[in-house]
Amino acid sequence: MSMTATVGRAHADPHHIGLVVEHPGPASKRIVTAYGFWVFLLSDIVMFSCFFAAYAVLSGQTADGPKGSEIFEQRNVAIETVCLLLSSFTCGMASIAADVRNRFWFYLGMAVTCVLGLIFLAIEFREFADLVARGYGPSRSAFLTSFFSLVGCHGLHVSAGVLWLLTMMAQVFAKGFRADVLRRMMCFALFWHALDIIWVGVFSVVYLLGGGA
């Protein structure tokens, strides 16, 4: 195919439109990786949307059990939200530190992100444990089923994120700011911020709307 690489531009455009912007060729690895991860995030959000839909369908089906307003504690949820939003900020700081190859600020940013994520998880775990102890576990009613699944699915994502975060720190420690490590760091940051966006949805749909009902 190489033999004809330089011939025939005039023939390919018989109508002389000539305005076609030639595609420059394959994108760089950094762009390809981030793009692919974006596509994954979109698919992950589709999965969450199913749990949101299930919650919307089932939130009224309390089977004589508690309603949302009877079990949600707004104060805890507020702390959770602050933790997660702050962690997005510190994660952003860690990303900037990685971009300028500053290990100290990278470790600090990641460590704070990790601690905030763990606080979030601890509060969520306590909320779940408390509900189960009071007999309001996920088997109590369809409403609680959908509540535990939606919030728990987000919690599982945050847990996976923490595991990934620690792996990233270990990797920077062992390998330094290599190109592939930086690409993974970029994906991790995208993941962490996406979880924040989903939490905003959970906070609004579950705790704000449900708390008022």
Added chain:
Amino acid sequence: MPAGRTVEATMLGKLDWSAIPFDQPIPLIAGAVVLVAILGVLIWVVVKGHLPYLWHEWITSVDHKRIGVMYILLASVMLLRGGSDAIMMRIQQAVAYQSQGYLPPEHYNQIFSAHGTIMIFFVAMPFVIGLMNLVVPLQLGVRDVAFPTLNSVGFWLTATGALLVNLSLVIGEFARTGWLAFPPLSGLSYSPGVGVDYYAWSLQISGVGTLVAGINLVTTVLKLRTRGMNYLRMPMFCWTTLASNLLIVAAFPILTATLAMLLLDRYLGFHFFTNEAGGNVMMFMNLIWAWGHPEVYILVLPAFGIFSEVVSTFSGKALFGYRSMVLATMAICVISFMVWLHHFFTMGAGPDVNAIFGIASMIIAVPTGVKIYNWLFTMYGGRIRFATPMLWAVGFMVTFIIGGLTGVLVAVPPADFMLHNSMFLVAHFHNVIIGGVLFGAFAGFEYWFPKAFGFRLDERWGKLAFWFTFLGFYVTFMPLYVAGMLGMTRRLQHYDVAAWRPWMLVAAAGMAVLTIGVICQIMQLVVSIRNREALRDRTGDPWDGRSLEWATSSPPPVFNFAFSPDVRGEDAYWDMKTHARQQSLEHEVPEYHDIEMPRNSPTGFVCAFFATIMGFALIWHIWWMVILGGIGAFATFVVFAWRDHDEYVIPAEEVARIDRINLEERRSLVSMAGAL
């Protein structure tokens, strides 16, 4: 001994000797035959010393062409398994008139559930994904897909799902719920066994593989195209690949979420789809079909792409109405998400809702009709060569139109109320899936086989296979339309209505013809491999093709192209050939460069190994093994992330040596054509 049982339950969960169906000869013998076959192949491989070759060249390969071939191999093997199920069902319905037939109900129910599950998830899906993997990077003029190692992970996870489904044949049981496992039947109270768990976990695991493949191919098409390969210069197959994989990315998470909900109901006593505590069964219907309807377009769009390539090549013309084809493809991609409710018009959503979805279902037939006309006009005035791929394409057009028309018929809600869950419906979806997807897969198989292996397939056996399959299809499925009109419902283990009997007998005879078609297909492969020297494709362009996959040798070198092709218009390779003839070829020696390629990696295989352990353990409630499998899978990824060299370099001299051989063959061909 309660204490002993507790220890056993901790160690083995629900698993004990009663899981092996010693009292049922059919699955036991079938399982034994498969086991002996697998062991035989393994022993042969080890004794002959092929194991290192298999490990280095195939199992750990991250080359998109090899992975594509493995996908197609998996699909072909599973086609035989799903086909055996089909034969058993046809025989059962032929003999079970006023009698129990030879299959007990609980076994028959497993067979039709396994048949549907296998044919969709482990035949149709891997076949089209395999073809897309094999061809799309070549058509785009690039060296690999966006994420080669992930590609391997995706394949091996699909294989894991297939393995688990087959395992259910001998250890435990498969679902008796139909291929979509509707609750409450699939809930714990009506399906307490492991059948539904086998179903759900194998689909969850292979679903992850499919999602990975989808992300990979979307990114490949959108971000990895060679210079000058603008969107509106991409071959049609790349467009349908893009549309199909966008649908995978948007629809498969719905399947994952839905099956996760079903599993939560079954394992942890949740109430998504139960009759008690406010669960909503119809929510399952909505969710599963919000995935399920896009799924049929995920399967058939790549087939449409294959037919576009085949019809254009064998008519010797550019595809008629290229832009309208692109538009039709993307229209189908969008509308396919707006028709899911037509699978349950009888749910009682009300006339307005049913009307909207009925109209949407009829509208989606319009872009499909556009495509049919485009293919017909491509053939019109062309110099048509009726090679085997073209036969499949023409057979498809005839068959798919009939299937499409019956589809538009059941898209009318009042008609659907009469035909819902009848044999008419069974005939309809087999008409579109066999006539569309399977014919497409076979066309693609015949068309791109020389590209993958370097020799053509035997035309005589290929044509025999086509005619037997084509006729067999009609003899098998047209009677089912009639039986459906006569009121026969689907999934009947036995029946007492005399009027249905003759049609079931005809259908069974048709199944025999279809089986001959399959045998011809196998014979074709055997004969072609034996005569491979005579069928050798030396130039890399056996069909006088038009797109870039024919611009490299057959089989292509690992790096696909020694130089990234520079594309100037539609039908990139046709353009190059025409100009090469006019200019009687430049004989200058090109300057070769080193090429970097991704290194092989066992990550996919090892990851699938742990996924198999984890899936099996989840099915049988062996919790310690679940944890072990999870840790193993995570560790695999960490080890992968830790490696220091993920690429190797092919030196320029080696590239030059490989490229020159093909260049010489090609020059002699073109100069011969130029002399004419």
